[in-house]
Amino acid sequence: MSPIALPTQNAVVLHGPKDLRLEERTLWPPQYNYAQVSVVSTGLCGSDLHYYLHGRNGDNVLQAPLVLGHEAGGIVTAVGPGVKNLVPGQRVAIEAGIMCNHCDYCKKGRYNLCKAMRFCSSAGTFPHLDGTLQSRMNHPANVLHPLPDSCSFDQAALAEPLSVLLHASRRADLTSGQTVLVFGVGAIGLLACALAKSYGASHVVAIDINQTRLDFAKAYGFASQIHCLPPADKAKTTEEQLRRAKENIQVALTEFGKEDGFDVVFECTGAESCIQMAIHGAITGGKVMLVGMGSRNVMLPLSAAATREVDVHGSFRYANTYPTALALLISGKLKNVEKIITHRFPLEDTARAFDLLARGKDDEGKMVLKIMIGDS
Incomplete structure (x- = not known):
């Protein structure tokens, strides 16, 4: 032809x-x-x-x-x-x-x-x-x-980013009753919050540099508490950057009433400083899920992870998630x-x-x- x-x-x-x-x-x-x-x-x-x-x-x-x-x-x-x-x-x-x-x-x-x-x-x-x-x-x-009969085409499109979080949650062994901290409340971070709540997380909080996005996350019930990181000039040395990361997350944890940290931390920004804070933000024996892709090479406070047995997991795309994602999107559990x-x-x-x-x-x-x- x-x-x-x-x-x-x-x-x-x-x-x-x-x-x-x-x-x-x-x-x-x-x-x-x-x-x-x-x-x-x-x-x-x-x-x-x-x-x-x-x-x-x-x-x-x-x-x-x-x-x-x-x-x-x-x-x-x-x-x-x-x-x-x-x-x-x-x-x-x-x-x-x-x-x-x-x-x-x-x-x-x-x-x-x-x-x-x-x-x-x-x-x-x-x-x-x-x-x-x-x-x-x-x-x-x-x-x-x-698609299920009640699933819209917009929900079908959202099944892809939701699948990213489903895969990450499976790798984190996320279960009911755990506490969850999310870095970044763009679309992926908001879906991380919503999914954690659907799993029965007892406490879901969010950190970002954008107050408007944080206010949105709290107003619509994605996170029960929010914290906006203060603006700051770029650190001049690695030591200063690591120190700032620890100090900033300690302020946030105190504000959240979780000085010991959170069971699971979803890092959805890919920003080096947030990855550093995520390790300090996890409870002893907790988990950090690296979801965001940004900085190619990152300086990590590894001793803070190793001595407290904080597991740092990579998460790449997804596998065998779509049926579950579509079912969740029509279930009403993702408020x-x-x-x-x-x-x-x-x-x-x-x-x-x-x-x-x-x-x-x-x-x-x-x-x-x-x-x-x-x-x-």
């Missing part, structure tokens, strides 16, 4: 820093074990923003034009040969990672660590794998998750989670959406948390 006879679809394509172009592309039919999805909602993520602003996210550098977006839900419009679990018209959440299903990590259920993993909207592999900021896309059927979505743009205005996300406030002074792209 000639490509001229095939239909087309629109995609927002990143060609370099702040160089987003709306392009018309040929829409190919889905191949074996793939389905075609009409994307309805895509949530913009911090990693997407890094690519938009800098053409890179950490060590992953844009090498060719790339479609961003990996938090999404949509409607199946066609299925390829071999697909038996999906039918056209079915509503689905799109899990963005494509694993090999053959390596030891995949066989052990830890496919997030698969060395052959290709992830939509990431420049970590080449050729890059396009993301969800397009009107339609073809994707493996095994990572398209049917006010829909408030995280603050703005919405159509696909053709994606560049404006990224600029707004970078500013953090709209023209009316309203805080920006999660922006959805699409018409949901």
Whole structure:
């Protein structure tokens, strides 16, 4: 069949820093074990923003034009040969990672660590794998998750960031009755608070440098107590930085009435000073979950962790979380989670959406948390 006879679809394509172009592309039919999805909602993520602003996210550098977006839900419009679990018209959440299903990590259920993993909207592999900021896309059927009847497309998109926290919570062995401290109350940090409460945490508190976000977290019940870190000049020495981190967290712990620390600390900023504070913020025998990705190399107060048996765990993406995430999102246990979505743009205005996300406030002074792209 000639490509001229095939239909087309629109995609927002990143060609370099702040160089987003709306392009018309040929829409190919889905191949074996793939389905075609009409994307309805895509949530913009911090990693997407890094690519938009800098053409890179950490060590992953844009090498060719790339479609961003990996938090999404949509409607199946066609299925390829071999697909038996999906039918056209079915509503689905799109899990963005494509694993090999053959390596030891995949066989052990830890496919997030698969060395052959290709992830939509990431420049970590080449050729890059396009993301969800397009009107339609073809994707493996095994990572398209049917939506419960009461699940909205926005909730389907939120299942991706929620999966990050579900995976981290499993690694932390989070259980009912524990106390939880969250660093950073952007969308990920707010979801960490909400998830901890749904697990039955006895005390959930949050720390940030943004008072407006903290007030939001407390007003909508994500955290019972909040603490805003004081502004400060950059420390001149490592010793001064470590000292400040210890002093700042001690002030916060006293304010929270938890001088001994918290059972589980979710570090959702990636900032070096917050990682340092997180170790001091954990109770003896507690756990620190490194969720945020920011500083590449960090000076840690390791003795404070080692001598108090504070376990520091890395957490990367997620595995086998989507059904649980979708069930939680419709259960009502994540109170006010829909408030995280603050703005919405159509696909053709994606560049404006990224600029707004970078500013953090709209023209009316309203805080920006999660922006959805699409018409949901």
